[in-house]
Amino acid sequence: REAEWVLRECGACAVCPRDGQMGAAYIDTLSGEDNVGAATHMLSYSSDQPVCDIVDSLVAWSEQHSLNPRRTYIWVFGLCENPHRVHCRRRRERRPTPSELAQLIGGRITSTGKVLAVAAPLRAPLLAARSWCLLELHLASALLGRGGVELLAPPR
Numbered sequence: 767r768e769a770e771w772v773l774r775e776c777g778a779c780a781v782c783p784r785d786g787q788m789g790a791a792y793i794d795t796l797s798g799e800d801n802v803g804a805a806t807h808m809l810s811y812s813s814d815q816p817v818c819d820i821v822d823s824l825v826a827w828s829e830q831h832s833l834n835p836r837r838t839y840i841w842v843f844g845l846c847e848n849p850h851r852v853h854c855r856r857r858r859e860r861r862p863t864p865s866e867l868a869q870l871i872g873g874r875i876t877s878t879g880k881v882l883a884v885a886a887p888l889r890a891p892l893l894a895a896r897s898w899c900l901l902e903l904h905l906a907s908a909l910l911g912r913g914g915v916e917l918l919a920p921p922r
Contacts, residue, residue: 769817774849782848789850805841808874810902810915811884812892813844819886822920827882841878872905875914881906885917 777790796802811820828835862870875881883903885891893899906915 770844770849773844777848777850782851784848785851787850789848791848792845794848800836803837803839805839805846805878807839807880807882808841808878808902808906809843809882809884810893810899810906811842812896812899814892814896815884815886819920820884822922823884823886823918824882826921827916827918840882841874867901868905871902872909875902875906875909879910879914881910881915883915883917884919886919888919 773792776792776795779788780790780795781788782790783794793802809820809824824840825835827833828838881902883893883899885893893903903915
């Protein structure tokens with residue numbers, strides 16, 4: 767959970783480009799094509815996943831596909847969602863309905879076109895115990911068909 771606070775702090779003094787208010791997502795603090803671009807993949811992972819598993823899985827995947835990490839743009843919830851607004855919404859708004867959630871997640875999935883799912887540890891992947899992750903995987907399979915989801919694991 768320490769990573770959440772670090773990421774939140776990075777955007778605390780930045781203006782959000784979507785609503786013009788103080789407090790932005792980590793991604794909003796980055797600039798230059800080596801650091802930020804239109805996502806072509808969405809990452810599905812458990813919030814309990816060790817950061818090293820996520821990073822190692824992505825590095826192995828990009829090397830396996832001979833991708834340039836500076837030109838490979840992946841939508842990651844913890845980096846792309848504005849934590850300053852998420853906490854505000856939780857306090858003042860009703861919870862979204864399942865169909866509203868499906869529409870929101872489905873839009874992200876179809877806009878990126880591919881879902882990468884961190885399936886670690888291999889014998890009992892953490893994302894298999896998270897209903898949010900299972901919804902992402904179900905929607906990705908339904909919306910993108912065969913090949914829409916790629917499972918990743920750290921190379922150890």
